[in-house]
Amino acid sequence: MSPADSAGPGFEYRQELAGREIPRSREGSRTPGWDEPADLEKDPAEVPDPALVDVPAKLRTEIEKAMARYPDRHSAALPALRAAQDHHGWCSPQAILEAACVMRVTPGYLTSVATFYDMFELQPAGENIVYVCTNISCSLRGADELYASLEAEVGERRDITLRHFECLGACDIAPMVSVDHVYYGPLGKGDAKRLVGDLRAGREPIPELALALRATAASELRKEQK
Amino acid sequence: MSAAVKPLLLRDIDEPGLSDIAVYERRGGYKALRKALAMTQEAVIAELEASGLRGRGGAGFPAGRKASFLPKGDIDKYLVCNADESEPGTFKDRELMQKSPHMLIEGIVIAAHAAGANHAFIYIRGEYEEQARILDAAIVQARAAGYIGRRILGSELSLSLVLHRGAGAYICGEETGLLDSLEGKRGNPRLKPPFPALQGLYQGPTLINNVETLMTMPHIISMGGKKYAKLGVSGSSGTKVVSVSGHVRRPGNYEIELGIPSRQIIFDLAGGPPPSRKVKMWFPGGSSAPVLTAKDLDVPYDFDSLAKAGSMLGSGAIIVIDDKTPVLDVALKTAKFYRHESCGKCTPCREGTNWTVKMLERIEAGDATPMDLDIMASVQEHIIGNCLCVLGDAMAMPIGSMIAKFRGEFEAHIQSRQLASVA
DSSP states (O other): OOHHHHTOTTHHHHHHHTTOOOOOSSSSSOOTTTTSOOOTTSOOOOOOOTTTOOOOHHHHHHHHHHHHTSSSGGGGHHHHHHHHHHHHSSOOHHHHHHHHHHHTSOHHHHHHHHTTOTTSOSSOOOSEEEEEEOSHHHHHTTHHHHHHHHHHHHTTOSSEEEEEESOOSOGGGOSOEEETTEEEOOOOTTHHHHHHHHHHTTSOSSGGGBGGGOOOHHHHHHHHHO | OOSOOOOSTTTTTTSTTTTSHHHHHHTTTTHHHHHHHHSOHHHHHHHHHHHTOBOSSSSOOBHHHHHHTSOOSSSOOEEEEEEOOOSTTOOHHHHHHHHOHHHHHHHHHHHHHHHTOSEEEEEEOTTOHHHHHHHHHHHHHHHHTTSSBSSGGGSSOOBEEEEEEOOSOGGGGSHHHHHHHHTTSOOOOOOSSSOTTTSOGGGSOEEEEEHHHHHHHHHHHHHOHHHHHHSEETTEESEEEEEEEESOSSOEEEEEETTSBHHIIIIIITOOSSTTOOEEEEESSSTTSOOEEGGGTTSBSSHHHHHHTTSOOTTSEEEEEETTSOHHHHHHHHHHHHHHHOOSOSHHHHHHHHHHHHHHHHHHHTOOOHHHHHHHHHHHHHHTTOSSSSHHHHHHHHHHHHHHHSHHHHHHHHHHHHHHHHO
C-alpha cells in the first residue's frame, strides 16, 4: 500500500487540482472531472493509517495539545487545520491528511470544515498573506481603490497572496489591511507601494500604521477639545 | 447636555499597560469578582436582572433572564463568550479585548458563577490574532492569580477557560452556528428549540454572551443592579460602546449613555461628515439594521426608540454614508457580503442573497426595469422569517429599507442607463 492509498479516495485527484482555478457557480459546481464515472469498487473513506502517514513531530504535538484542551477532541478541528496550514503554507491535501491522521477523523471530514472557513488557503499561498477589507465602511473610504493599487504593485508574482476580505472589524482605521494577521491602517496614497516594497525587502510593513500603536478615539476627542 | 458620560467600560482604556493584571488590579480590577463570589448564585442573577442589562451582541435579550434559564443541578454546564465580532461596522469588542482583557475574564467568571457553569470558552474570530495573543497572556496571568481554576478564591466555583479561535466565517457569530464551529464542524446554525440554555455545546446547557455584555457585569456587581439601571433610559439601561465609522471625521469607539440623540453621537463625538457634505443615510446597528436617513438623526439612541423608527440598535455600530455615495453601491456591497457569508443550509437565504446580488448587478449594468425593484422587494419579504437563523433577514431588512426609502434614486439610475443605451 502506498501512502496515497491510505489517504482515502480522491487524494491524488485533489493533489492534481491544487493550484488550479476552479470556477464555482458559473457553470454550477462543475469541477474538472465532474462527468467522469464514479469508481464503485473503491473502498469508502477511511481514517488514515498512522503507520503509513508520516506526520512531522512538531505538527503532531501541536495538534495533540489542541485536542487535549477540549472535552471532545473533534473541537480541535480548527486549531489542527490552522497548525497544518502554518506548517505546509496552505491546506494542501497532504496537510489535511496529516491533521486527519492525528485527529483520527477522515480527510473528507476535515476538507468539509476547511472549505467552510475563509482563512484556510485551499490553493498554494504566497509567503505573505494580505487581506484587504472591502466591506461597506472601508469601501466608503477608498478600499476598492486600495485593493486595485495593491494588485498592481503585487503584479504577476506569487510571493504575496492578496485577498478581498469581509469586514475585519477595524472600520476605525479604514481603509485597512491585515498583513499576516496583523492590522494596519488607515492606508493613504503611496502606502500600497510601500507595503509591498517593505514585504519584499523582508521589513515590517508600514510600521507606523500598526493598529496596536493607535490611540483610542475618545482620547483623540479629548485632545481636540483642549 | 454633553454627549460624554462618565464611562464604565472605557474608563481606563487609555491607561498604559492595562492588559497586565497588576495594572488592572491597581485600577480596582477583580474586586467585583470577590464581591460576586461572596454572593449566592441567585443573588448575582437578581442583580443582573435588576440592572435591566440587555445583550450587547445584537439581539438585545435581557442578560439576567438569559442566565436564569440554565437548569440547576450538578451537571456540566458551559459558558461561551461570543467574541466572533464580524458584523460590518462593529469593532468595539476588538478594542475592548485588546486594551482590557482582564475585564472580560472577570466578567466571564462572574457570569459562570451566575449560571453555575464550570467550563468557559471564548470564541474569538480568527482574524483577531493580535487580540487572541493578548487574551492568551491574560488568561495565563489570571490562572496564576487564582481567578480561574479550581475553587476560585476559596469559593465553591471551579472554572476552566479556553480561548478558541475561529477561522473566518460571519455565521459563527450566530450562537448555534458558533456552537457547531466550536465542536469542530462547519458553522451551520441549528434548529431552535432546543435552545442553547438547555442543549447547547456538547448537548449540555450553555449560556452564550457577547464580550461587551460580559464586560459590563463587573460594573453591575460593583455598583449594584439598581444603580446601574438608573443610567440610560427605561427599557435600555446603562451605557453602550458605539462603533462609529464611514463618512465621519473621527471614526472610533465611544461610550454613551443609552437614549441620547443619535445626532450627538454622529456629530459631537465622531465629528460628523467631512466639510460641505451631508448625511444621506446611516446604519444604526451594523449592516444588518435597516437604514435610517437624515430625517431620523434626532431619534434617541436606544433599543426601543430605534425599533420604533423602523430599525434596530443591533450591535451598536453606526455607519454614516454621505450624500455623494450612490445608494446602489451600498446596497450591492451589503448584498454581496451576505451572499458570501450565507452558510447555504436554508434555501431562502442561500438563493435569496444570490438573486438579490444578481438583480442589483443588473440594475448597475443598466439591464433592469423598474419591475425588478418590485421583484427584489418581494424576494426580501420571502426571506424574512423563513430560515433557521437571521442571516438572510439581516440582508433583507437593510436592502428592503433602501428600496423603500430610495426608490426614486434606483429608478433614476435604471432610467438613465436605459436612455444611455438608446442613445
